[in-house]
Amino acid sequence: MPEGHSVHRIARQFARNFVGKPVAASSPQGRFAEGAALLNGRTVESVQAVGKQMFLETEGDLWLRVHLGLYGAWDFSGEILVDPTIASANGRMGQTNQRGTDLDVPILDAAGENSLSSIGAPRRTRVHVRMSEATRGLADEGAEWPPPVVGQVRLRLLTDVTCADLRGPTACVLQTPDEMLATVAKLGPDPLVGDLAEGEERFVAAVRKKSTPIALLLMDQAVVSGIGNVYRAELLFRARLNPHTPGRDVPEETVRALWRDWVRLLAIGVETGQMMTMDDLSPEQYRAAMAHRDDRHWVYHRTGLPCRVCGTAIVLEEIGARKLYWCPRCQA
Template sequence: MPEGHTIHKLARDLQRDLGGAIVRADSPQGRFEDGAQAIDAETLIRAEAWGKHLFLKFTSVTIHVHLGLFGRFRRRRTPAPPPRGAVRLRLVGEAWTWDLSGPTACEVLPRGGRASIIERLGADPLRRSADVERAFEKIRSSRRSIGDLLLDQSIVAGIGNVYRAELLFLAGVHPQRPGRDVKPEELQSLWELSVEQLRRGVRLGRIVTVDENAPRRGERLWVYKRRTCRRCDGAIRNVTLGGRRLWYCPTCQPRRRPAVRRQTAGASAG
């Protein structure tokens, strides 16, 4: 189940397996027959990710895929066994076959369709061209909570419910702080953590935020769905923000920043 890291890894894998070659396409489930027919026997020119959106550019048209909450791609060796479950789109390459099931969106884009989707998306931590300043501006001028803002794809594209909780924890920011009250250095930290963590997610193929080499299953996250805090052992709280459940540690993520201890001039920093 996908946040931005999943889609970016997918784009790379599809590009590697199917890119630059002719692909056979069909819709075993039958709900994308016309679309599959449109690209069948065409060359996959480029697989590209933008936030949580995937674009598959073929010779004559571009396919847009959004996995939503349940969507999934399965990779199998060609010749592949019969589709398992409801496969919306099967892409068959020389060596590998990819089966798509359960997407929220799987559609042939009209001309200009890709551009109009990208227009609506905010800064993607996995893209070098990300317009960070614009994202910061939107956050700094909003009274909505930072927890809500981080899920808004038109501000930051690619962060989902797990990453937002983990990033806020790592940055020590309380999720209910209004965007306008988040300090520039905290925003900078949130952004840098996003880049670092999402990249790690792409590399590992799953979300791992804890600072351990080989975290065991169930020990990969700091706060998401946990009851106690890994760092301070205090009770984790959860609130609904942006329509989704969000977990945080009230001790490690104080609502007010801890007062900076006043230092007399000339005192050496600790």
């Protein structure tokens, strides 16, 4: 499932390519035909990501809410305007994480996880790129326009030069302004939305009043927005926190440290497009980690492998119907 950094990057792509423009909307699959008809011809006025959900505002006080869920993805094609202030694989990456490390040679992720590097250099370019948790784009010069519909497209949004196809979302619904605000009100704080200090207080209060294991609380989108399986495992390891500890038993200073670490890791994820959670790497180690996801995490997806700190085998268990990776010694 796409985690918070991916959804924020997708929202930024919509902000650059769709806001201020009228869209032709259709539902090639047919499952969103009525909604597409209502959207058709309206101008996109704003876009906002909150955790794992994106909200697209159109004229006439009509909002589109999209939750990609486990299988959803956006496919962009046409002229994609990439923000030159955000690092891409054709420029410098990881300044946030590497304290000034200067990496000028392109880093290509074999798993295709970096959405902006898939789009290409910070300029207008005609491409085809999928944006979800694992993203990959291919140059598509001279392709047919509008692009042919491929597969089950729930919603197609089309400007004169850019196309966005939505496939397999958990939610794709239209909302009134009041309904949109009510949806957001049910979500936990997102470090990139609203006041950081206020978000921290909300997070601390929500965690400290519950007997639920902290591993479940971090995945509860009503407690904190945007954290998924990868960030959950990594945040808990970085805090050396036993995932089964009840929220109310986690020291307040540890809860605050979790929030501040999430603020930091989310910023890195938005900048690089990858869930980089390891610190103080050499340029060579950093390059390897950016190219291969198995080299950029402490415990996630490392079942049975030795802990990078103590050598104990990483444990995999199921909690809340999701996989949890942790070190039984470092996080005892």
